[in-house]
Amino acid sequence: MVSPDLERPSAFAELSRDQLAILVPELLLTGHLIDRSGMAHTIGAFGREGMTAVAIEEWRVASPVYTRRMQRALGFTGDGVETIFKGLQLDIGAPPQFMDFRYRVDDHDHGAFWLDHCGALADVEPLGEDYVRSMCHDIEDPTFDATALATNPHAQVRPIHRPPRVPADRHPVCSWTVTIDASHTPPPVPANFDRVAESYAARVLLDPIDPGDDGQSDYAGPLLSDLRFSDFSRSALIRMADEVCLQQHLLALGFLIAIGGRTDAAAAATIGRKQFAGIAGLTSERLRHALGLGTDAAALAQVLRLHPAWNPLRYSGVHIQHEDIGVRLRLPKRSGAVADGVWPSLIDADHLESLEAMARGVNPRFAAHVVDDNDDEFAIVFLLGDKPFREAGEVAITRFSTGADFRFTDRGIPLPLTVV
Known part of the structure; x- marks a missing residue:
C-alpha cells in the first residue's frame, strides 16, 4: 500500500530563483550521465550488443512518458516539430551545452537539428568505431523516433550525416531531419512501455506552476536557440527540477526492466546497485560544487535533500535531518519509488554502497551507519570518520565521462527560432 504525502512541499x-537556475541544467546533465554509470557494467554482463539492446529499450520506454509530463507542466503541448525541439531542450537525453543541439524550424511538419558539440561522442570515440556505431546508429535511430513520437505519432527523425566522423574532425558532429507525415506508419509500442507509463513515477502529482510568480511561467512562446533558465520564474524552475528528477527515475526504471529481462533477479539488482552508486556519487559532487557548498554535515544534508535519487519527495517519501550527531536519512519502505522498484528499493542494511558514494561526493570521510530497520522504514546516520575513504570503483567508472568535469557557460540572450 502506497500513501504519498500530497501536501509535502x-x-x-x-x-x-538564482540557485534553481544553476541547479536545473546540472540535473539535466547528471540525468544524462546515468548511462555512463550503468552501461559499463552492462557491457561486462552482456557485451557490447547486449548493452546496445538495453540502452534502446530503456530510452524507448522512458522518454515518451517523461516528455509528455514536461510538455504538460510547461504548457507546450502542440504536435509540430517546434514542440519536439522544445521537449529536447528539457530532456536528460540532450542536456544543454554538453549535448549542444542546434535547431531549425521550416514549418509545422519539417525541421532539422545538428550537434555543434556532443559530449556523448567525446566519451565513446576513444572506444573505437564499433562503439560509435552502436551509439550513433543502433541506439539513436529508434530512440530519437521514440522521443519525437511522444509529440506526434507520424514524426520521423532521419540522419543527414553522423559519426563515425569522416574526416575525424567533421563539424557539426551530426545532422538530422525531422519530418511529420500522415503516411508514416508509427512503430509498434515497445515491450514494457505500459509498465513504465503506469508506474508511480509516471503518475505522481506535482504542484502547478504559479503564473503570477516573477519570470517566465511556461514555454508556450517561440522556440528559443537556448534556454536561459534564469528567465523562468522560481515556481517554474521548482517544477522543472522535480520533473527532471522524475526523468531520471523513469530512465532508471527502464534500465532495470531491461536488465531484469536478461538475467536473474539477484544479478539484475547487483547491476542496478552499481549504476546507482556511480551516478549517486558523481551527482553529489556536482551539486556541491554548483551551489558552492562546504564539506561538513550541513552541506551533506542540503545535497541529500536536493539529490535526484530522493526527489520528488512525494515519490520517495524520504526524510533528511541535520542532527547534532550527524545527518539522518529515513527511507520509508512503502513509497512510489519502492513500489516501482527503482533506486530507493535497492538499499538495505547489506547494501549501503550507493548511500556512501552519495555522501562521499560531499566529503570522502563520511560513512553510513544503520540506526533503524523496521517494517515501516530504514534509517541510517552519516558520520565523519578520521580518514578519507577510497573512491568507489563505480564512481571512478562514471568519472570516465567528460561530463564529470563539464562546466556550463553563460551564452547571453537566446534568439527566437522563427519560421522564415
Whole structure:
C-alpha cells in the first residue's frame, strides 16, 4: 500500500530563483550521465550488443512518458516539430551545452537539428568505431523516433550525416531531419512501455506552476536557440527540477526492466546497485560544487535533500535531518519509488554502497551507519570518520565521462527560432 504525502512541499522550494537556475541544467546533465554509470557494467554482463539492446529499450520506454509530463507542466503541448525541439531542450537525453543541439524550424511538419558539440561522442570515440556505431546508429535511430513520437505519432527523425566522423574532425558532429507525415506508419509500442507509463513515477502529482510568480511561467512562446533558465520564474524552475528528477527515475526504471529481462533477479539488482552508486556519487559532487557548498554535515544534508535519487519527495517519501550527531536519512519502505522498484528499493542494511558514494561526493570521510530497520522504514546516520575513504570503483567508472568535469557557460540572450 502506497500513501504519498500530497501536501509535502518540493525540496527545491528551499532554493532561490538564482540557485534553481544553476541547479536545473546540472540535473539535466547528471540525468544524462546515468548511462555512463550503468552501461559499463552492462557491457561486462552482456557485451557490447547486449548493452546496445538495453540502452534502446530503456530510452524507448522512458522518454515518451517523461516528455509528455514536461510538455504538460510547461504548457507546450502542440504536435509540430517546434514542440519536439522544445521537449529536447528539457530532456536528460540532450542536456544543454554538453549535448549542444542546434535547431531549425521550416514549418509545422519539417525541421532539422545538428550537434555543434556532443559530449556523448567525446566519451565513446576513444572506444573505437564499433562503439560509435552502436551509439550513433543502433541506439539513436529508434530512440530519437521514440522521443519525437511522444509529440506526434507520424514524426520521423532521419540522419543527414553522423559519426563515425569522416574526416575525424567533421563539424557539426551530426545532422538530422525531422519530418511529420500522415503516411508514416508509427512503430509498434515497445515491450514494457505500459509498465513504465503506469508506474508511480509516471503518475505522481506535482504542484502547478504559479503564473503570477516573477519570470517566465511556461514555454508556450517561440522556440528559443537556448534556454536561459534564469528567465523562468522560481515556481517554474521548482517544477522543472522535480520533473527532471522524475526523468531520471523513469530512465532508471527502464534500465532495470531491461536488465531484469536478461538475467536473474539477484544479478539484475547487483547491476542496478552499481549504476546507482556511480551516478549517486558523481551527482553529489556536482551539486556541491554548483551551489558552492562546504564539506561538513550541513552541506551533506542540503545535497541529500536536493539529490535526484530522493526527489520528488512525494515519490520517495524520504526524510533528511541535520542532527547534532550527524545527518539522518529515513527511507520509508512503502513509497512510489519502492513500489516501482527503482533506486530507493535497492538499499538495505547489506547494501549501503550507493548511500556512501552519495555522501562521499560531499566529503570522502563520511560513512553510513544503520540506526533503524523496521517494517515501516530504514534509517541510517552519516558520520565523519578520521580518514578519507577510497573512491568507489563505480564512481571512478562514471568519472570516465567528460561530463564529470563539464562546466556550463553563460551564452547571453537566446534568439527566437522563427519560421522564415
